[in-house]
Each structure stands twice: as structure tokens, then as C-alpha cells.
Amino acid sequence: FWGISPAGSGKGHNTLGQILMTVRSLLMDASPVYYAGIGSRSTPNDVMAQMQAFGEHAAKRGWILRSGAAVGADTAFETGCDRAGGRKEIYIPRQGYKGHPSPHYNSHPDAIKLASSIHPMWSRLSPSAKGLVTRNMHQILGPTLNTPVRFVLCWTPDGCESIDQYSIRTGGTGTAISLADVNNIPVFNLKHLGRLDQAYEMIERGMGNGQGYQ
Secondary structure: OOOOOOOOOOOOOOOOOHHHHHHHHHHHOEEEEEEEEEOOOOHHHHHHHHHHHHHHHHHHEEEEEEEOOOOOOOHHHHHHHHOOOOEEEEOOOOOOOHHHHOEEEEOHHHHHHHHHOOOOOOOOOOOHHHHHHHHHHHHOOOOOOOOOOOOEEEEOOOOOOOOOHHHOOOOOOHHHHHHHHOOOEEEOOOOOOOHHHHHHHHHHHHOOOOOOOO
């Protein structure tokens, strides 16, 4: 399994360093774990501080952040993730959005179809607004829509955690919450007491692949 040759075989044998490199390679190949750290642009400062701390903690545990580069909650999660040198997938509606260098600005064709089925007033949205909603689909399901996050941690003014609770008060984050809900992905909205603890429990129960901490 380790590729260690028998003594005297003439082929030599792996050093301890080579074995450790093999172990590290196997760990790096483990399935990555994702969470979505998103929310309102009007997220309160004390909640954003919690998001930053969570983003840092999750990164150190090897979890990969998915977010969207918006002011407020998105930026808070990303700041925390960056503090730990964590991995992240930041989905943006167009190249250079908000000055962000993320390469994740091309939408999968099926993400547009999915977004149109999730948003209740899709036909009335401007092209830029449609781009933002489509970005939200990737935050939950990934670049090819087949790698869902394990959970969503967010804050919205109304405390929305499901498609049934989604309203105009929820804001743009509501489409991501709705998509998560219909896919049976837990949503923890920090508007409610106890949700932060539940999210930390998810981190500790899950297994990061170690790539998030550099």
C-alpha cells in the first residue's frame, strides 16, 4: 500500500519523509467539505464579528467557504477565512465585481434555469439582478451544480430559513436559502438564538480535508 520495497530488494525503500508525503497526499484527495457563508448587506456589526470568527474557525478545520463578495455578511465570512489562509469559492455575477479577483464569474447554463425557477419574479428582474440570483445557485451547489454545501450560515432581517419563509423582507439571500431548503440542506440564520452554536457543531462533526489551513 505504501510502496515500501523489501529490504535487500535492490530497489531501496521509502524514507519516513516520503511516507508522510503519501499520507498528506491521501488526505488532500479526501472529499472537500463546503459551507455557504452569506447574508444581508445590512447585517449588524456584532453579527459580522461572529461571522468573521466563524469563518476563521471553519477554515482552520479544513472547510471551504462559498460566498458572494457582497458588502456585509459575505465580506465578514471571507475576511475570517482569509485570516486562516483558508480555501474559498467566491461566486460573482461578472468579472471584477466589486473589484474582487475571483475566477468564479461564469455561470453554468443550468444555474440560470434553476435561478428562474427559484425567484418568484424572475421575468421582472434586470439583467444585473438575474446575475446576482444566478450566482446564489452556485453558492449552494458549486460550479457544476453537483457539490452541495453541508449547511448555510447567514443573517437576514426576517430570520428566513426556508422557502416557505422567503419574502421581500428576506432580500437577495432568500434565493440561496430557498435552494438549500428544497435540497434538504440545513440553514442556520443568526437572527435566531442558538443557530451559531448549531453551526459550530456542524463544523466539529464534519471532517475537513486539511486544505483550508495553510
